[in-house]
Amino acid sequence: MTRTQAVAPILEARELARSFHVGQGMFAAPKTITAVDGVSLSLRPGEVLGIVGESGCGKTTLARMLLGLIPPSAGEARIDGRPIHTLGGRERARLIQPVFQDPYSSLNPRRRIRDIVALPLVAQRGFRAREIDRKVAAMLERVGLAPELGERLPAQLSGGQRQRVAIARALVAEPKVVICDEPTSALDVSVQAQILNLLDDLRRDLGLSYVLISHNLAVVEHLASRVAVMYLGRIVEEAPVEALFAAPRHPYTRALLASVLTPEPGLGIPDVGLGTTLPDPTNVPAGCRFHPRCPQVMETCRSVPPPRLVAAQDSVECHLFA
Amino acid sequence: MTPVLTVESLRVEIPVKSGLPRAVRGVDLAIGAGETHGLVGESGSGKSLTALGIMGLLPPRARRSAARLRLGEVDLLALGERAMEDVRGDRIAMIFQEPMTSLNPAFTVGAQLSETLRRHRKVTRGEAIARAAGMLARVGISSPRTRLAQYPHQLSGGLRQRVMIAMALLCEPKLLIADEPTTALDVTVQAQILRLLAELQRAMGLAILLITHDLSVVARVAQRVSVMYAGEIVETGEVADVFARPMHPYTRGLMSAVPVPGKVRRGAPLGTIAGVVPSLIGDIDGCAFRARCPSAHDACLRPPPVRGAGATRSYRCHLLPEVAEARP
Amino acid sequence: MTDHVLQAPIVLPRRLRQGGFAVGAAIVGVVIVAALIGPALIPHDPFVQDLLKRLVPPIWMEGGSAEHVLGTDQVGRDYLARLVYGARISLLIGLSTVIVSGLIGTTLGVAGGFFGGRVDDIVTFVITCRLAVPLILMALAVVSLVGSSLLVVVMTLGLLLWERFAVVARATTAQVRNLDYVAAARAAGCSRGYILLREVLPNILNPLIVVATLEMALAILLEAALSFLGLGVPPPLPSWGLMIAEARDYMFFQAWVIVIPGLALLVFVLGINLLGDGLRDLLAPEGRA
Numbered sequence: 015m016t017r018t019q020a021v022a023p024i025l026e027a028r029e030l031a032r033s034f035h036v037g038q039g040m041f042a043a044p045k046t047i048t049a050v051d052g053v054s055l056s057l058r059p060g061e062v063l064g065i066v067g068e069s070g071c072g073k074t075t076l077a078r079m080l081l082g083l084i085p086p087s088a089g090e091a092r093i094d095g096r097p098i099h100t101l102g103g104r105e106r107a108r109l110i111q112p113v114f115q116d117p118y119s120s121l122n123p124r125r126r127i128r129d130i131v132a133l134p135l136v137a138q139r140g141f142r143a144r145e146i147d148r149k150v151a152a153m154l155e156r157v158g159l160a161p162e163l164g165e166r167l168p169a170q171l172s173g174g175q176r177q178r179v180a181i182a183r184a185l186v187a188e189p190k191v192v193i194c195d196e197p198t199s200a201l202d203v204s205v206q207a208q209i210l211n212l213l214d215d216l217r218r219d220l221g222l223s224y225v226l227i228s229h230n231l232a233v234v235e236h237l238a239s240r241v242a243v244m245y246l247g248r249i250v251e252e253a254p255v256e257a258l259f260a261a262p263r264h265p266y267t268r269a270l271l272a273s274v275l276t277p278e279p280g281l282g283i284p285d286v287g288l289g290t291t292l293p294d295p296t297n298v299p300a301g302c303r304f305h306p307r308c309p310q311v312m313e314t315c316r317s318v319p320p321p322r323l324v325a326a327q328d329s330v331e332c333h334l335f336a
Numbered sequence: 337m338t339p340v341l342t343v344e345s346l347r348v349e350i351p352v353k354s355g356l357p358r359a360v361r362g363v364d365l366a367i368g369a370g371e372t373h374g375l376v377g378e379s380g381s382g383k384s385l386t387a388l389g390i391m392g393l394l395p396p397r398a399r400r401s402a403a404r405l406r407l408g409e410v411d412l413l414a415l416g417e418r419a420m421e422d423v424r425g426d427r428i429a430m431i432f433q434e435p436m437t438s439l440n441p442a443f444t445v446g447a448q449l450s451e452t453l454r455r456h457r458k459v460t461r462g463e464a465i466a467r468a469a470g471m472l473a474r475v476g477i478s479s480p481r482t483r484l485a486q487y488p489h490q491l492s493g494g495l496r497q498r499v500m501i502a503m504a505l506l507c508e509p510k511l512l513i514a515d516e517p518t519t520a521l522d523v524t525v526q527a528q529i530l531r532l533l534a535e536l537q538r539a540m541g542l543a544i545l546l547i548t549h550d551l552s553v554v555a556r557v558a559q560r561v562s563v564m565y566a567g568e569i570v571e572t573g574e575v576a577d578v579f580a581r582p583m584h585p586y587t588r589g590l591m592s593a594v595p596v597p598g599k600v601r602r603g604a605p606l607g608t609i610a611g612v613v614p615s616l617i618g619d620i621d622g623c624a625f626r627a628r629c630p631s632a633h634d635a636c637l638r639p640p641p642v643r644g645a646g647a648t649r650s651y652r653c654h655l656l657p658e659v660a661e662a663r664p
Numbered sequence: 665m666t667d668h669v670l671q672a673p674i675v676l677p678r679r680l681r682q683g684g685f686a687v688g689a690a691i692v693g694v695v696i697v698a699a700l701i702g703p704a705l706i707p708h709d710p711f712v713q714d715l716l717k718r719l720v721p722p723i724w725m726e727g728g729s730a731e732h733v734l735g736t737d738q739v740g741r742d743y744l745a746r747l748v749y750g751a752r753i754s755l756l757i758g759l760s761t762v763i764v765s766g767l768i769g770t771t772l773g774v775a776g777g778f779f780g781g782r783v784d785d786i787v788t789f790v791i792t793c794r795l796a797v798p799l800i801l802m803a804l805a806v807v808s809l810v811g812s813s814l815l816v817v818v819m820t821l822g823l824l825l826w827e828r829f830a831v832v833a834r835a836t837t838a839q840v841r842n843l844d845y846v847a848a849a850r851a852a853g854c855s856r857g858y859i860l861l862r863e864v865l866p867n868i869l870n871p872l873i874v875v876a877t878l879e880m881a882l883a884i885l886l887e888a889a890l891s892f893l894g895l896g897v898p899p900p901l902p903s904w905g906l907m908i909a910e911a912r913d914y915m916f917f918q919a920w921v922i923v924i925p926g927l928a929l930l931v932f933v934l935g936i937n938l939l940g941d942g943l944r945d946l947l948a949p950e951g952r953a
Contacts, residue, residue: 068522107853120844207606232595275552
């Protein structure tokens, strides 16, 4: 969490942590997966916080905790100042909603589009049928879908259309925060652009705040105002987007940015020197969790966890900057 | 020099309930030894079916036809299924997108690798295992002997992809078809895998057909690129040239839709291509892209000609080269 | 990764499969119609004995007549009437057993699959216990203790045949529960009951319907087996199994007495299985769009 918080954050997380125990059958001890290991962040109103990281970093588990779908093993998340675990399902639904990655599994295949979009309103139980219909129709139009699509089943829509339905569903009950978990990763390139533009427009028009989770750095750079980089369950660096992309500090962030390919011929393929070991959430390294792969590893990194250096606008967790 | 792969007018049709979509409608390709040719397209463009068509691995009801389909001097169209089986894995190899499902979960890595080798070469089991271990080391897997005894589920995605590459290259094929080989991998692993493929290509003089939707991968890895839309190739050329001056409106649309890290203009909307891919069932009148093309005009109701735009450049459009280049 | 809707290609023996479904549906349809209106159409009473007309052969054999199209059995009862009435019994037993076992199995399976953890452990344990019980012996034991009647047979079979429902319901529920649309419903503030009823249940029905047809066939066969052993439906109710049992002594010289109900049983169960297979293919998703 950075120091200058002039405006109260709309979404806050303090040392959120979550582990899972996975059975190994009858004869072996269960393994512990440390998915999230002490994540703190804050989202200001109107902001887009991008969270980037690769597989095993815990970003999906973090998203589910922020949505209140999984209880944290430790730590707390607050929305609008109130702890999420004290909110009832309906109250929480009015404040924070998700847009998931897979447009195929995020819509109930047996329900009509208008029923899918109406779901958050129906769950609130305070709305009359006519009002629900009106809001649903308005939302469908707002996301660029023809009103007659409301009568169709998801199987009759394309991937891009389904993702618009998912966005309509997320926004129909007018939440304050939307958690977008890889909203465009499963879509074609030309459709990705449409959906990203839509998300940006809606944010401005409806005054929303986003947490945008993505492994696609270009998408994050395009939409986010701040970026947090996650590795094996912790945020290793956080900064405003221009600063992060222009001058990344943490060795993992630098490797990540260096690995990203751009459509510029002739530049070849970068060699980021991370070695071939891969992060394993069941076996988090001692000391700095990145040390086995770090090109700038030092002796202390192997045994001492790195301190968090918090500045006005950013933070980084690395011995190099201690 | 004869190209390693020559494809001329490849067509693939697949019957479904409502008709017979012409999924691939006349594809031409030529790839030389040591060359990587990128085949770019979104879903529904027919790129994967093109690959399967070349390999002869289409679903049973599908129909394939081509004016020419050669691997070096060998005419693949004339080969029966048994002969094709000999070719596959030995002279043409293929790797797929999903490392999770491309390896058989019921057998160890060693068993699968040696099976491939022994299918195409006369080697004893001991020799096969030794060569497999050697190949694993060559693709950058440490402790190869240990890995040989492991099952696919014990390996991570990146490792599985390396195993797939090892399996594909065991018999030193002439042509490798890679269908979205890094799409399911993390960004840092992707870079490693692509470097590996480039190294092996240099060492073996391998020709690679790289199928992907990712323009960035093609730009960095391939020498030549073909852009596919609705079953046809709409633009072909050297990578540097195509990226510098894309001619076909679809190619231009694609490039403007991809956010480039480091060159992102925040707040400015990304370029988009309105509309959806047309149905491939039945005949398509004129240009398949015209419903979505910002430059469409009356002439587009007729099938567009293939125009040249330089020695190795071509694109399929009614617009003349000067006009195509000038469009925004 | 698509932004258009392209159907998956069909695999080869579709015509054969569609044929199977049609045949199965036809057979089951005929049996249902026969069961419902047959007894009203046939002039004979299946229970009336006529010892003067014992073992009259069916119409296509020597000595047969149009009066008794399928002949008569060993105590002179019209065989066609008994067969058709027996269809009613089989159908009744099949349906009621499936309803009872379906309710038990689905409830258990959904509970285990949806809640996981301790609840799932208990459900798995109960299923394992049930699998450890030998079906026929259990049925025999119950019937010998309690006596045989239609109700006893239905309840016994219903309480013993639910495991396939439970296993399938549990597996599909566990799958569906992890899908994003269930997470979205939770995020939208829906109660767990609502989610179970409107989001989960409709999406696990398809495989359960197929299981239902298969269990129905099994129930009918089991009832026939029980009746054959004298522990099923009490005589003189014309269960096909009972008819087969009573015809044992006449197997060699008046073969029709045993062949006709045997054939009827075979054809009906075959029809149900074909119908079930066809339903499974029909209801299966045609691959992703």
